[in-house]
Amino acid sequence: MPQVKYVDRKNTNCNKWDAQTGMFGEEGLLPLWVADMDFQAPDCVLKSLSDYVSKGVFGYYKIPDSYYHAFINWEKEHHSYQVRKEWLRFSPGVVAGFNWITQFITKPEDAVIVLTPVYYPFLHAVENNRRRLITSDLINTDGVYTINFQDFEQKIIENHVSLFILCSPHNPAGRVWSRDELKRLLDICRKHNVFVISDEIHQDLTFQGHTHIPSFTAGAYDDMMITVTAPSKTFNLAGCQNSVIIIPDEALRKKWDEYITGIRVLSGNAFGYVAAEAAYTGGRQWFEEVKEIIYGNYLLVKDTFAMELPEVIVSPLEGTYLCWFNMKAYVKPEDMKEFMQKKCRLALDYGDWFGGERFASFARMNLATSRENVEKAVHAIVRECKQSV
Ligand SMILES: Cc1ncc(COP(=O)(O)O)c(C=O)c1O
Incomplete structure (x- = not known):
């Protein structure tokens, strides 16, 4: 059926x-x-949500360990990525996540680079936070997009860029970046002290043998990167507003926890967790x-x-x-x-x-x-x- x-x-x-x-x-x-x-x-999501609703109590929610296990298992099984529970933080959507991280990492007037054409909330995140937008156009060869590494590096140097917002896989070019491409990008960022936000919301939607490489698994980049991802594209849960911020580096995580205390959005609503856990567990x-x-x-x-x-x-x-x-x-x-x-x-x-x-x-x-x-x-x-x- x-x-x-x-x-x-x-x-x-x-x-x-x-x-x-x-x-x-x-x-x-x-x-x-x-x-x-x-x-x-998926039916498993509808069932878990209706079981939750049928209890009729919508008080404060304790995030169960089973939610973390469901996400961790999914990452391991689908992306060969071993995530640890203590690395995980919350944002009510990936866009909220990368806006927060932009504020956390940079100051007004700092330069932020993106690879264009790109999902336009990246551009808005830079402009709305009063950072300077620097763009490096992808090379378009008969519709196939590749990275202009030379232009990317030159723009970083010329503009003293401090943050790169990476879209992986890339919306709208439809590219799933290879390990080599990711390494080259991230090595350039490392060389010039550019922090990276890796938006991996489309991580699961890959086709025809193209394999998504979580940016953290491309090399040793823990101290210079934060990844944001979510079950929302994979399982059509955007309205549940439940996303994951991944910060493997302990010192960075400590700073993030200090920053986020000033915002006080430390976790999301119950429905988002219930839906995400069910999807990661039974939605395959x-x-x-x-x-x-x-x-x-x-x-x-x-x-x-x-x-x-x-x-x-x-x-x-x-x-x-x-x-x-x-x-x-x-x-x-x-x-x-x-x-x-x-x-x-x-x-x-x-x-x-x-x-x-x-x-x-x-x-x-x-x-x-x-x-x-x-x-x-x-x-x-x-x-x-x-x-x-
Ligand atoms: C690259 C990318 N990031 C983020 C989002 C939206 O994320 P959210 O709804 O979790 O804010 C989208 C939606 O199209 C997207 O394509």
Whole structure:
């Protein structure tokens, strides 16, 4: 029996389906933007949450050891990463986590580097905290993204960069960084005293033999890095707001604990822990199934474009469930919004959100939905491109 169930999320107070006006100025578009899934969470999660709810008491929660075991076992089994319980801290979301760490590690006007195009809350974290944003563009070779190590290092030196926010796997480029790439990046950071935040929220969503390497396992980087990850992308639990901050270095952890006392968010709500523990313990089969659906949707996008609009460049999906593609052969960058929204009636993430106008011919499509929705979206793009010729 298939475990993954599509849900019609319209009129459920769902950000992706019911709150388009903020970003798009209207409602009613077919939404393939916000990175959550249109699938019910695994049955084991629903059962654990309803057992918890059925007791009817929502008082203060003690985080059970079984929660930590569930996360630690998952990391070991899926990423060959031996995490220790005492390394783990909490944040109510990965974005909150990297904003806090930015404040913890840097001062206003310090320079922070990111590899663009990148998940735009990275850019906002730098700007909203009044740090200086330094970008190093990835090299794009026919949709395949690699790191410009020389540019990365030069920008670090020229701008006296003190923090690098790494996205691994990379949203939106879909890359799962190799051990060698990670080592080169982290060694450059080590050489120039750059602290690293490693956002590994997409760690589990890898395809076709691409293996996620937890940054801490790439070498000896404990004293210069903090990782933030979560079960939210893997099991569609973003609304439960339960993320993990990993700090293996004891001295750094001590400083973090002093810093976080001033914020006093030391743990999250009960529902997040209950959901996360259940998912990590019993969600494996659901997760394998959901990955197949996502990869099938990716092939649908790639193959349909290859056949109908062969000059759309679709980046290979090594990781994440977000498909990044370049429409430059068919749509002028300045017309992309009009084209996607007014003509195709789609809500996609526009390329320029990920770092500026130079990415305006790109769009990012969320593949974690039904095949029908992806089909509708791709066919609308094909139809409108053909009509405008
Ligand atoms: C790289 C990355 N980090 C963080 C997040 C969001 O994390 P959270 O919802 O836990 O704040 C996303 C969601 O798309 C993401 O792609």
